[in-house]
Structures are given as structure tokens and as C-alpha cells.
Amino acid sequence: MAINKTGTDCCGCTACAAVCPKDAINMVADPMGFKYPKVDYDKCIECGLCEKTCSFTDSYKTPDNFSQPIPYGARLKDINQLMKSRSGGAFVAFSDWILDKGGVIYGAGYKGHFIVSHKRAINSEQRDEFRGSKYVQSNLDEIFRAVKTDLEAGLWVLFSGTPCQTSGLQSFIPEKLKEKLVTVDIVCHGVPSPQIWQDYIHYLEDKERKFVIGVEFRDKKRFGWKAHKETITLAEPQTTVSTDIYTHLFFKNIMHRPSCGECKYCNIRRPADLTLADFWGWEKTGSHINDDDKGLSLVFVNTPKGKNIFDTVSDRFYVIQTSIENCMQSHLKSPTKLNPLYIEFANDYAAHGFKYVLRKYGNVGIRHKAKTALSLIKRIPLVIIRLFK
Numbered sequence: 001m002a003i004n005k006t007g008t009d010c011c012g013c014t015a016c017a018a019v020c021p022k023d024a025i026n027m028v029a030d031p032m033g034f035k036y037p038k039v040d041y042d043k044c045i046e047c048g049l050c051e052k053t054c055s056f057t058d059s060y061k062t063p064d065n066f067s068q069p070i071p072y073g074a075r076l077k078d079i080n081q082l083m084k085s086r087s088g089g090a091f092v093a094f095s096d097w098i099l100d101k102g103g104v105i106y107g108a109g110y111k112g113h114f115i116v117s118h119k120r121a122i123n124s125e126q127r128d129e130f131r132g133s134k135y136v137q138s139n140l141d142e143i144f145r146a147v148k149t150d151l152e153a154g155l156w157v158l159f160s161g162t163p164c165q166t167s168g169l170q171s172f173i174p175e176k177l178k179e180k181l182v183t184v185d186i187v188c189h190g191v192p193s194p195q196i197w198q199d200y201i202h203y204l205e206d207k208e209r210k211f212v213i214g215v216e217f218r219d220k221k222r223f224g225w226k227a228h229k230e231t232i233t234l235a236e237p238q239t240t241v242s243t244d245i246y247t248h249l250f251f252k253n254i255m256h257r258p259s260c261g262e263c264k265y266c267n268i269r270r271p272a273d274l275t276l277a278d279f280w281g282w283e284k285t286g287s288h289i290n291d292d293d294k295g296l297s298l299v300f301v302n303t304p305k306g307k308n309i310f311d312t313v314s315d316r317f318y319v320i321q322t323s324i325e326n327c328m329q330s331h332l333k334s335p336t337k338l339n340p341l342y343i344e345f346a347n348d349y350a351a352h353g354f355k356y357v358l359r360k361y362g363n364v365g366i367r368h369k370a371k372t373a374l375s376l377i378k379r380i381p382l383v384i385i386r387l388f389k
């Protein structure tokens, strides 16, 4: 039986397409830009490898994991390097370790006009494009096969991605090739629609009558690590726009991939050697390491291979010891609850396009202003009561 997964059953990791010996599976995008496997039954030989390789199940494999991850707070000592990364820059130290061995790095960068895509890097300049969180599902295309080719050539490879991408890769790569494979996943809130992201870029370009030449999904330099505000750079002449239009939709959980609501990896059994996150709740450790709000990574060391790398590069970090209890956050406990309107949103988007859904569900336009004004008016009696209490 060939794979037949859609909707909440498929995370789009591409493992089934990559493993198919007859190239009978194409990843085809839906109107939101989320890709799903489509089987060409003229080519399919019903070998069942696609079904067998799918790891988006509760029984995904983590044979090398410690009984519990070893958690650390970590921040790069080099402040210039720290500011280029989203949280504490742990990814940079781990990927430098691989580059020093002549290895290659896979991570989320950009292709074309800010299309978030996984790419291959062979030096730190190329790797630096992967730094910073891109709150969009990245396009994997032929990446899994490229990773396999590199491993067959005897190279060290670091693959970084969401847990579903990492788990898919682990399932696709044969065990005998894994010795030099290092995987790094992120604690993940969910991945938004690639098509909405593209439309947002075009919307800003139309509005500002300029081209987008740079994006920062979370602008740590201007607003600090805690804040979640996007900054877009446009030209000519060069200007920047800092807004929360995209962020607002992101946090509404209305444009995520449907499978994010059924994520199998929102727990501490991580499908990677090392896991990265923002270290929310770091204050509970009693440390003052992040008083300046420049960012702090939470690192989970999940396997002996991950431990070896962490121990080797740890002199590049300020490290704080912590406990699993002190660093639990919601996406380590359960999947993001998708907005009850997410299907309506997708249908509205397919029928009417981006500007329509932005006005209906976003924080722009008269409808949103009216809602905000109404909720303010409703709060007036409460404020008066508080004043006279």
C-alpha cells in the first residue's frame, strides 16, 4: 500500500518521497503552501517503503536517547555572535564544530524572494543564513537525499530543523550511515503557512511601494529577546518597518500546518541529538545571565553523541545548570491548540486571498479597530470601579 496521508496525519517531512525507489511520490502544495505526498500509481510498485518510513506516529524512534534529556541554559560568550542568533546562539557553536571537521550544515535559509527553504552550507558565511528563527514551514525539496549523499561520501553532517523534519530524516537515513550525522531540533510552537508568508511580503511591497530586501521575524537587536516583533527592510531608499501583523496571525494559531495540532514531538523525548529552544523561565534558576535580555538558549542534550559535542564546545558558552522541571514550557508538554477557525481561515484564504483573511482575522482594518474599541469600552466600568476602590 502506498502512503495516503493528508491533513493532520502528515507533517510534510518528505521522508516518504525521498525513500521511494521509483520516484513515484511528489510533494504537492495545497493553497496554503503546505506540501503533501501525491503518489503516481503508474510508477508505484507497492513496496510499502513510504508507509514504513513515515515517522509522524507516536512510536517514532529514539534508540540512543538518555532516559531524560540533560538540560542547560547556554549563551555564547562572544556578544557579536550572540546578537546574530535568535536565542543564545547554541546552534552556531554546534555547527562550527562540524565545519571545523570539514563537514556540512543543513538548516533553514531563503531561496528566491524570501521563500523559507532548507539549504546546504559548507562554510560559516553560508551557515549564517540559517541563523534566526523563520516562523514558516521550510521547504525541504531534495534535502534528505542530499544529506544521504554527503554521509555516503564520509562527511560529517549537521541537520537542524523542526522535530518532525528531524524525525523524518532519522527514519530515512539507514542506520549504517548515521555515525557522522548530528541532528539538532527546536522546540516548536508550530509552522505557519509558506503561502501566507509570501503574500505578506507582497502585501508590504504593495503598501510601501518598495521591494523587501531583508526580514527579521523577531528583531532581537531593536526590541530585545523577549519581544516578538518583526522588522522588514525595504528599498529604495532603504527604510525599515517594524510591525506585529504577521506575528499576530502566528499567535492566533490560525495559519499553522494542520498536523501541528496533533504534533507527536511536544514532549521531552526528542528525535535529535541536541534540542534548542528559548529558555523561558530562566529566572527560576536564580542566575542573572540574561538580565540584559540579549538571549539565552535552552539546550537539551539527548544522546551520547550530543553530549560529546556539547562538552567539547561548552567553553564557548556561559552555561547554567538547570532541571527539567525548571525549563518546561507548553510546547514540551502538548501540541499547540489550533484556532477553532483554522479551517474557515484556510477556506476563506483559498476563496478570497490574503487581504481578505488579513482584514477578517488579522490586526488591521476597520473590523479589528472596531473590535479593539469595543473591548476597551467594555473595560471602562471595571477601570472606574478599580479607581474608586
Ligand SMILES: Cc1cc2nc3c(=O)[nH]c(=O)nc-3n(C[C@H](O)[C@H](O)[C@H](O)COP(=O)(O)OP(=O)(O)OC[C@H]3O[C@@H](n4cnc5c(N)ncnc54)[C@H](O)[C@@H]3O)c2cc1C
Pocket (backbone or CB within 6 Å): 084, 085, 086, 087, 088, 089, 090, 091, 092, 106, 107, 108, 116, 130, 131, 132, 133, 134, 135, 136, 137, 138, 160, 161, 162, 184, 186, 187, 188, 189, 190, 191, 192, 276, 277, 278, 279, 280, 297, 298, 329, 331
Ligand atoms: C517555527 C518555529 C517555532 C518555534 N517555537 C518555539 C517555541 O515554541 N519555544 C521555544 O522555546 N523556541 C521555539 N523556537 C526556537 C527558537 O526560536 C530558536 O530558533 C532556537 O532557540 C534556536 O536558537 P539559536 O540562537 O541557537 O539559533 P540560531 O543561531 O538563531 O539559528 C536558528 C536555528 O533554527 C533553525 N530554523 C530557523 N527557522 C527554521 C524553520 N522555519 N524550520 C526549521 N528550522 C528552522 C535553523 O536551521 C537554525 O538551526 C521556534 C523556532 C521556529 C523556527
